[in-house]
Amino acid sequence: MKKCPECGNPSYDGAPVCGNCGFKFPKQKVAAPKGEDIFQKERKEKKTSNEDSILNIIKQKKLIIGIILLITLIVICGIVLTGSNNKSSPIQTTADVGEFSAxxxxxxxxxxxxxxxxxxxxxxxxxxxxxxxxxxxxxxxxxxxxxxxxxxxxxxxxxxxxxxxxxxxxxxxxxxxxxxxxxxxxxxxxxxxxxxxxxxxxxxxxxxxxxxxxxxxxxxxxxxxxxxxxxx
CATH class of the missing domain: 3.40.1000.10 (Mog1/PsbP, alpha/beta/alpha sandwich)
Incomplete structure (x- = not known):
């Protein structure tokens, strides 16, 4: 309820005029709705568990490939070293060589x-x-x-x-x-x-x-x- 400023007669809140003296009540200001901030920073979406699992798989594959390459390198080095230590080694230098001619x-x-x-x-x-x-x-x-x-x-x-x-x-x-x-x-x-x-x-x-x-x-x-x- 609100009171008329002229005669003091009570009136309901939405009444446009006073029912006793005819005073016109001023219109109520309606607060404008708060606008959305178009510059508001977008919230970063968290990575889903599926994306995390894919990254883990990629990392695991890279690790496996690296291990395979390392093992291959070790095997090749072993073959080279084994060949170089062969009991029946080839002729190495001219100082170790004799020559037969007929x-x-x-x-x-x-x-x-x-x-x-x-x-x-x-x-x-x-x-x-x-x-x-x-x-x-x-x-x-x-x-x-x-x-x-x-x-x-x-x-x-x-x-x-x-x-x-x-x-x-x-x-x-x-x-x-x-x-x-x-x-x-x-x-x-x-x-x-x-x-x-x-x-x-x-x-x-x-x-x-x-x-x-x-x-x-x-x-x-x-x-x-x-x-x-x-x-x-």
Missing amino acids: GDFSFKYPKGWSEVNETDDSHPGAKFFRNNENTSIEYYNVSTQHTSLKEVTQERISYAQETGSFVELVETITLDGRNASNIILENADGDYTRFVSMFSDGELYVFKISGDSINSITSNEINDMINSADIA
Whole structure:
């Protein structure tokens, strides 16, 4: 309730005029609604649990990839170190190397090999060496009626089968820029023999390596010696 300022007569709050004296009540001011602040800072939304889990998965994958790369690097280093510590190490420097030369044929061999006085009744003048693993390395060359390396290889295989040897390997390799045959036989007594033959102008140049295992006749130092063969 409100009172008329002129006569004091009470009137209800919303009455426009006084019912007693007719005084017009002033209109009430209506407070304007408070406007929204358009510059109000937006509230940052918190990351959902799904976003957190995705980030965790990404981080875990990066960690797994890093571990795999580290393991791969360790394995590669191990292989390199194992290879460098091979018992049958290759020829390293010229100070460790001896050279055999006969006519137009030559090859290099480790000075640790010893020259031995052995004979081959089928090939007089053959040269013999023995390495630290007690593997025998024989070299000889002969004139032959064969016209190709293929004929030489076939004859070698036929003879091996006649004498009870088992042919483990027959392949063609390249030595001194020309084809050569590489044959590995398991003999009837369980030992192994390897024949590496080069053929040129009716001459046959042969390495005959004998040992108690395939590893002994295919070691790095023996392969290095064979690869050093040179026909002038």
